[in-house]
Amino acid sequence: MIHRTPSGTRDVLPDEMRELRAITAALHGVFEGSGYGELYTPALEYESVERMAGGQGVYRMFDETTGEMLALRSDMTVPIARVVGTRYATADPPLRFCYFAHAYRAVRPQRGQAREFLQAGIELVGSPAPQGTVEALTVLCRALDAAGLRDYRVGLGDASLFPALLAGLDVPEETRARMLRELVDRDYVGLEREASQLGVRDEVLRVAQTRGGPEVLEAPPGPVADAFEGLRAMHALLDPDVASRVIFDLGLIRDLDYYTGAVFEVYDPALGAPIGGGGRYDDLLGRFGRPLPAVGFALGIDRLHIALTGEERG
Amino acid sequence: MIGDLRIAVPRGALLGETLDLLDRLGVDTAEVRSNDRKLLFDNGQLITMRPSDVPTYVEAGAADIGITGKDVLMEQSERNVYELVDLGYGRCSMVLASVEGDDAASEALRRLGVTRVATKYPKTAAAYFERTGRQAEIVEVKGSVELAPLTGLAEAIVDLTATGTTLRENGLVVREEIAVATARLIANPVAHKLKAEAIDDVVGRLRAG
Numbered sequence: 001m002i003h004r005t006p007s008g009t010r011d012v013l014p015d016e017m018r019e020l021r022a023i024t025a026a027l028h029g030v031f032e033g034s035g036y037g038e039l040y041t042p043a044l045e046y047e048s049v050e051r052m053a054g055g056q057g058v059y060r061m062f063d064e065t066t067g068e069m070l071a072l073r074s075d076m077t078v079p080i081a082r083v084v085g086t087r088y089a090t091a092d093p094p095l096r097f098c099y100f101a102h103a104y105r106a107v108r109p110q111r112g113q114a115r116e117f118l119q120a121g122i123e124l125v126g127s128p129a130p131q132g133t134v135e136a137l138t139v140l141c142r143a144l145d146a147a148g149l150r151d152y153r154v155g156l157g158d159a160s161l162f163p164a165l166l167a168g169l170d171v172p173e174e175t176r177a178r179m180l181r182e183l184v185d186r187d188y189v190g191l192e193r194e195a196s197q198l199g200v201r202d203e204v205l206r207v208a209q210t211r212g213g214p215e216v217l218e219a220p221p222g223p224v225a226d227a228f229e230g231l232r233a234m235h236a237l238l239d240p241d242v243a244s245r246v247i248f249d250l251g252l253i254r255d256l257d258y259y260t261g262a263v264f265e266v267y268d269p270a271l272g273a274p275i276g277g278g279g280r281y282d283d284l285l286g287r288f289g290r291p292l293p294a295v296g297f298a299l300g301i302d303r304l305h306i307a308l309t310g311e312e313r314g
Numbered sequence: 315m316i317g318d319l320r321i322a323v324p325r326g327a328l329l330g331e332t333l334d335l336l337d338r339l340g341v342d343t344a345e346v347r348s349n350d351r352k353l354l355f356d357n358g359q360l361i362t363m364r365p366s367d368v369p370t371y372v373e374a375g376a377a378d379i380g381i382t383g384k385d386v387l388m389e390q391s392e393r394n395v396y397e398l399v400d401l402g403y404g405r406c407s408m409v410l411a412s413v414e415g416d417d418a419a420s421e422a423l424r425r426l427g428v429t430r431v432a433t434k435y436p437k438t439a440a441a442y443f444e445r446t447g448r449q450a451e452i453v454e455v456k457g458s459v460e461l462a463p464l465t466g467l468a469e470a471i472v473d474l475t476a477t478g479t480t481l482r483e484n485g486l487v488v489r490e491e492i493a494v495a496t497a498r499l500i501a502n503p504v505a506h507k508l509k510a511e512a513i514d515d516v517v518g519r520l521r522a523g
Contacts, residue, residue: 108392111374155507186396189498209517211510247507267504272375273394274504 008107008115020118023304024100026146027120031098034139036122038098041079047071052287053078054257057106072104077258077281077296080123085288093126093292100301112273112303121278121298128293129280130234133262136278136295137234141242144266147304150311152268152275154245155211156234157252159259159279161227165207168223169200183208184255208251216248224250234262258284266299270310275303316341318512319505320358322372322380324365325350327476328497331403332381336360339519369393369500378505379513384495385474389435396506398513399520401497408438408492411481412470413463417489419470423448432462432471439472442492460484 005011012020032038047060050071059072073079076099088095100120107113122139124132137154144152162183166176175194182190188208195204207224210216217232235243247267254263254277263279278297285292316339323332323346333343345355346362354361361377366389368382373393380395383404387397410431412419422429428449433439436454443450453468455461460480462468474495475481481488499520501513 153508186394186503189397189400192400209514211507247510249507265507267507269504269508272373272502272504 006115008109010114020301020305023147023301023308024118024120026148027143027299028098028100030139030143030146031120031122034096034122034135034142036096036098036124036139038100039080039083040099040101041073041076041083043072043102043104044070045073045079045082049082050074050078052081052258052284055105056255059104059106073101074105075103075256075298076101076119076121077123077284077298080125080296081284081288081294084125084285084292085290088125089290094132095125096122097125098122112271112300112306114302118301119276119298120301121276121296123294123296125285125290125294126292127295128282129230129261129295130237132293132295133234133280134237136297137246137264138239138242140264140266140278140297141245143299144304147308149268149275149304149308151270152245152266152307153247155247155249155252155265155267155274156231157249157263158227158231158261159253159263160261161224161250162207162253164227165204165224169198169203171198171200179204180253183251183253210250211247214243214248216250230261254279262295264297268307268311271303271307273303275307276300315512315515317359318509319378319516320376321360322368322377322382323360323362324368324380324382324497325362326365328365328381328383328404329362331401332497335381335401335403335520339516366390369395372500372502375502375504377502378509379499379501379516381497381499383474384493384498385435385438387498387500388438388493388495391437394503396501396503397498398501398517399499401499401520404495404497406474406476406495407488408435408472408474408495409481409488410442410470410472410490410492411463411475411486411488414485414487417470418463419489422469429470430468432459432468433473434459435472435474438492442472460486 047069050058053074055074058074061070063070080097102116102118104116109115124136179191179194192205195201214235217228252263258281259279260282261280265274265277268275276299280295282293285294333346336343346360365382366386368380369390371377372380372395385408419429428451430451430453431439432453432455436452440452459471459473462471506513
């Protein structure tokens with residue numbers, strides 16, 4: 001009789017494990033070398049903690065012995081925010097942590113997208129923009145270089161940019177929420193329809209589809225001046241080799257409601273989906289009692305592995 | 315520019331106008347027009363497939379951009395693809411239809427609390443009934459949906475119709491229009507960033523008409 005594993009989970013056998021271990025070892029070397037100490041948190045959290053992430057597809061369960069609701073962590077950012085608020089309540093910032101841990105989401109399993117997936121990442125707590133973001137982007141590129149990925153690019157945007165644009169264009173509150181949803185869903189046809197009805201089609205579409213080098217930040221900014229200024233300040237501080245990886249993407253918005261400023265995603269031509277991403281979450285730590293600005297990223301190890309093998313095959 | 319993109323082209327009702335559009339963008343479609351068995355053309359720049367497979371190829375990055383109907387995108391709403399342009403052609407309606415005369419679907423809803431709906435679009439149909447606060451039992455079929463209400467498999471159907479001819483020929487009438495579907499240009503999320511210039515060039519020329 002064949003006993004299966006649950007949908008979206010799988011066993012890793014030694015041939016594959018050796019390759020995964022080589023990747024995580026390379027990343028770990030860069031993280032620790034940059035001053036990011038590794039930590040580990042329970043896979044099970046209280047559901048009330050996990051809910052702070054506001055993510056979709058969280059696995060919840062009822063603990064019959066205590067009558068409490070538990071949840072499997074859906075990322076590591078929220079558990080680390082909890083750790084900072086409880087175990088580092090009085091420690092002097094900045095705090096630097098890295099992790100290699102599985103997270104769980106009830107997603108549709110497909111290539112590079114399992115329901116149990118290994119993430120590697122860092123969190124930098126107490127270091128504001130732009131310096132903190134620059135440090136995180138630098139560690140990100142050093143880590144990908146160390147893993148041997150050649151052709152990756154980092155898409156860089158600002159989560160506050162589009163809300164500011166819509167507010168500046170006097171888009172009514174409820175339409176604003178719908179348009180942000182369309183942006184997250186990549187539904188530019190819906191976005192165009194809504195914007196046309198309000199007579200702001202060109203302004204909205206121009207920002208939503210602007211991607212390119214630093215020259216895209218030179219346009220006269222209007223309601224998005226702050227976000228543009230932030231991106232420019234960050235770009236000025238990046239090492240040239242990191243800056244050369246960056247694609248500014250003004251329509252980039254990530255589907256987690258805790259991002260407040262810069263957001264980024266890693267792309268490689270060898271994979272049809274982002275390898276990882278992150279951003280600033282300057283309000284999340286406050287919900288755990290330590291109001292500190294923070295930034296971090298997570299890489300999907302399976303996706304990185306697929307991209308590396310894809311590049312190898314050419 | 316457009317030569318840097320692999321394009322997923324839908325066979326079937328959308329094929330003709332899609333090829334005309336590609337001609338205007340400077341893609342050589344002569345070979346596709348002359349050969350309906352081959353799948354890969356111009357060294358792989360054009361690939362042809364069923365419309366419902368287009369999002370699959372584009373989401374995985376096996377094609378950079380593709381053209382398919384909004385009906386397909388509604389049914390596969392979980393796909394991570396950019397929906398960039400409403401191309402306007404291939405206009406169809408997604409409708410709720412039942413046998414003409416007294417509406418068996420509303421009678422079932424009133425007396426049995428639930429109506430059975432046969433469809434090739436189970437997610438679209440389920441979402442529509444949920445949205446309108448009615449209970450439905452969705453019966454998925456792969457083809458000839460019109461047969462279902464004529465044989466008692468279901469009281470109504472949710473299907474795509476362009477002219478209504480097939481519905482009329484089978485004695486069915488449209489009871490409600492759910493949505494209008496046209497052809498859409500979609501793009502892979504990574505290609506949208508790494509091949510931005512080529513994709514924006516296509517989008518710009520399509521918007522300009």
